[in-house]
Amino acid sequence: MAGGNIVRGNGAAAAAAAATAAARAASLQRGADTAQQAGQAAARAALADRGLDCDDVHVDVDPSEFADRTPGAAVRTTVQCTLPLAKYAVPGLPGTMTITDVRVSPIDVFRERSTP
Numbered sequence: 001m002a003g004g005n006i007v008r009g010n011g012a013a014a015a016a017a018a019a020t021a022a023a024r025a026a027s028l029q030r031g032a033d034t035a036q037q038a039g040q041a042a043a044r045a046a047l048a049d050r051g052l053d054c055d056d057v058h059v060d061v062d063p064s065e066f067a068d069r070t071p072g073a074a075v076r077t078t079v080q081c082t083l084p085l086a087k088y089a090v091p092g093l094p095g096t097m098t099i100t101d102v103r104v105s106p107i108d109v110f111r112e113r114s115t116p
Contacts, residue, residue: 015079015101018046022059022077023105032063035075039063043079054081055096065107073107 026039039061047054058080065073080100086092 014047014050014052015081015099016103017050018043018059018081019077019079019101019103020105021046022061022079023075023103026061026063026075026077027105027107029063032066035063035066036061039075039077043077047079047081052081052083053087055084056080056082068107071106071109073109074104075107076102076104078102 022039022043025042026035029035029038040059043059044057047057058078060078060080062076062078065075078100079102080098082096082098085095085097
């Protein structure tokens with residue numbers, strides 16, 4: 001049980017970092033397509049930086065507010081990572097634990113002024 005709690009805590013911190021990185025990277029892009037790509041790449045890099053080798057990673061970047069040029073428009077990201085318990089808790093322990101985190105980052109309203 002303690003191993004599961006450690007995995008949950010470390011995984012939750014990593015998922016939060018990955019979702020935050022994804023939202024920020026996506027919010028700096030000029031369009032929805034590049035926001036998707038940048039967000040996914042940032043999330044996967046953040047998970048790797050934290051040493052998590054997820055069995056399954058899902059990164060959902062919602063750039064639907066990119067068409068909205070008003071202040072307050074944001075990008076929402078959801079990162080889901082499935083961790084094998086045998087690798088992160090107790091060797092030989094069967095099963096997995098799925099960690100999910102959601103973050104929102106305001107879209108940079110000055111992104112058009114940056115150089116490509």
